[in-house]
Amino acid sequence: MSTLNPVEPLLRSDRLPHIWCPGCGIGITINCFARALIESKIDLDSVAVVSGIGCSGRVAGYVNLDSFHTTHGRAIPFATGLKLANPKLEVIVYSGDGDLSAIGGNHLIHAARRNIDLKVICVNNLTYAMTGGQSAPTTPEHAVSATSPYGTFEPPFNLPHLVEAAGAVYIARWTTFHVRQLTRAMSEIFKKKGFSFIEVLSPCPTLYQRRNKMGDGLDTMKFYKEKSRIRHGAPTSEVGLTLNGEIIVGKFVDRDRPDYASLMRAQYVEALGDRYVECRETTCN
Amino acid sequence: MKADPQAVLTGTHFLDGDKACCEGAIAAGARFAAGYPITPATEIVERFASRIPSVGGTFIQMEDELAASIVLQGAVWGGAKAFTVTSGPGFSLMMEHIGYAAMTETPCVFVDVQRGGPSTGLPTLPAQADMMQARWGSHGDYEIIALCPNSPQECFDLTIRAFNLAEEFRAPVMFMMDEVVGHMTEKVVIPAADQIEITPRRFTHRSKFEYLPYGTNGDMVPDFVPTGQGYKFHMTGLTHDERGYPNMTPQAQDQLVRRLQKKIRAAAARITFFEEEGTENAEVIVISYGITSRVAQRAVELGRARGLKIGKFRLITAWPFPDEQIRRLALHAKALVVPELNLGQMVREVERAAAGLCPVISVPHAGGGVHRTDDILSALVEVMP
Structure with a gap:
């Protein structure tokens, strides 16, 4: 048994090989996620992974857990329903930057505002990779993409700043170069109650790096190593990303406020007293 | 099984169709509702929001109808019976998730209190102009069930039937009201809970080693799987095989889409009420x-x-x-x-x-x-x- 890779039981080996390109960073994030699950000693039966659409949206299909591959942008509201109906589940939303911040942007900020007890892992490759490398709300200014052949000019989202303003209780950013730190962050969010958000910068050598003459997967790792600066607690207003500039990584926010279910219960108890009936764990079996 | 006596408002009432629909949903076992405000349908979830904390369940007002139509499906996979209510403009936004419910075989109910359209149209006035949308609104081939009440009493009775059909066929059911039926007030008789037949979710009896999420046992409707019980199942809106795994072949497409159609068409004689x-x-x-x-x-x-x-x-x-x-x-x-x-x-x-x-x-x-x-x-x- 010593030859068995410790993460193997957490993967659907019968679905391999996966669809991702050589040099893609999504697999690295899954390795970190699997190790975080092992390290946190969480009951794997209680973990559910919900993904949207896109390259990162395929994560749900490869993890050996209860897993849901939903519609484009709607992983967060699906996960919200799953968590509220079955509060014992640990619900992970695992998806990409386009899925979560463009088509799903409205749900991202509202789930953070409500402080739904969800753990969101946002794999940010700065582009729409599945469809051929179009511009995303995260694409740095002046980067070339399939739909911005002369360079983008739209200012991008600074995701940590966005979700902090919306109310997230835990916010960190790492790159796929920072596997130990990323694994630690992924274990930490299992201890948090409320809306947690980890942004993982991840290479897309096939579309983003190639078009922007930034080399292959290995070159991107060197880029991440050289450009990253760890600044825990950095004001999120200062962590915006640029095409070739510094990448601020670290744990930016770690705070506590009551989550949606606690607020709901408290309000109903105050208003209804004995007439309030606690939601049963599952209601129709 | 019978309805929960703690939840059923047994008695003779004077209710409008919207409120009767809500009572039907609660009697049918709905313990999760999601909505986004829209005339003339909102009264259904307003009543649900008022009633459900004393019954045991959840109402959540979402940021839009896209969210409302998918949060309820998350709740269904979490174990609840769930529904959403809307009118024309919101119904248009929900179309993608009606297709998702059909594809993933998620039992749920969409209530559309129809108003004049297209677009914003006549928010407070009736129409029956979403009937084809209810049938064909989402892309791709699928079969749908839609019921049409003509009185507050039927809003109660048929809402229960809608939830039961959703469970029986593992399919989304459209509940096609209209503004007048929603807002007209008439006598509504709500029977005793033991007179109300409820179709429970059919969870698999197979162990996780022999269970296939989309395997059928001859009747074309797969057994449901409970989340969080170690089955480690996968579900997807992609074309999938019996394991729930994506399969991009014409053969898998043919097998799946034909079954989704056939499971309802084959039962048409039994479920076409008139x-x-x-x-x-x-x-x-x-x-x-x-x-x-x-x-x-x-x-x-x-x-x-x-x-x-x-x-x-x-x-x-x-x-x-x-x-x-x-x-x-x-x-x-x-x-x-x-x-x-x-x-x-x-x-x-x-x-x-x-x-x-x-x-x-x-x-x-x-x-x-x-x-x-x-x-x-x-x-x-x-x-x-």
Whole structure:
């Protein structure tokens, strides 16, 4: 048994090989996620992974857990329903930057505002990779993409700043170069109650790096190593990303406020007293 | 199984259709509702928000109808019975997730209290113009079930039926009300809980080693899997095989999409509910549904008082469409007359089912009100042989 890779039981080996390109960073994030699950000693039966659409949206299909591959942008509201109906589940939303911040942007900020007890892992490759490398709300200014052949000019989202303003209780950013730190962050969010958000910068050598003459997967790792600066607690207003500039990584926010279910219960108890009936764990079996 | 006595509001009430629909949902076991404010449907979830904390369940007001139509499906996979309510503009936004529910076989109920359209249209006034959207609104091939109540009492009774059908077929069920039925107040009798039959979710009895999430046992409807019990299952809106794994082959597509269609079509005779009266010797038959059937009723009475042989047929199930029944009517009637609050939607289905056996006359109304009785009566008189 010593030859068995410790993460193997957490993967659907019968679905391999996966669809991702050589040099893609999504697999690295899954390795970190699997190790975080092992390290946190969480009951794997209680973990559910919900993904949207896109390259990162395929994560749900490869993890050996209860897993849901939903519609484009709607992983967060699906996960919200799953968590509220079955509060014992640990619900992970695992998806990409386009899925979560463009088509799903409205749900991202509202789930953070409500402080739904969800753990969101946002794999940010700065582009729409599945469809051929179009511009995303995260694409740095002046980067070339399939739909911005002369360079983008739209200012991008600074995701940590966005979700902090919306109310997230835990916010960190790492790159796929920072596997130990990323694994630690992924274990930490299992201890948090409320809306947690980890942004993982991840290479897309096939579309983003190639078009922007930034080399292959290995070159991107060197880029991440050289450009990253760890600044825990950095004001999120200062962590915006640029095409070739510094990448601020670290744990930016770690705070506590009551989550949606606690607020709901408290309000109903105050208003209804004995007439309030606690939601049963599952209601129709 | 029987309804939960703690949840059922047994007694004789004076309720509008929206509130009766909510009571039907609660009686049926719905413990999760999501909504986004929209006229004339909001009253359903307003009542749910008021009632459910004392029953044990969750109401959440979402940021839009896209979210409302998918949060409820998360709740279903979490173990709840769930629904959402909306009207035309919101129904348009929900279309993608009706297809998702059909593809992933997620039992749930979508209530559409129809108002005039297109676009913002007539927010406070009735129409029946979403009937084809209910059938065909999401992309791709799928079969759908849609029910049409014509009174507050039916809003209660048929909402229960809608939830039961959703569970039986693991499919989304459309509950097609209209503004008048939603807002009219009438007597609603809510029976004792032990008189209300509820279809429970059919969870698998197989162990996680032999269970296939989309494996069927001959009846075309797969058993459900509980989340959080170690099954480690996968579900996806991609074309998938019996394991729930994506499969991008024409063979997998053919097998899956045909089954999704067949599981409902094969049961059509059992789930097409209708009301029929005086059709045997009728020369002309009025075919209607929802609020229009109440107006048509008056036209039938006035016509019969003049000695005309008029029959009436009311669609309670709009989808699957009652092809066989309509063909039978067309065989001996001189004409079929179809009034509806749109410019001619279900009349096309009547024409298709009648297949040229007799003339089919449309009596359209663009919405914003109901037909004048005379409009329907004069159409009947006109086609009388």
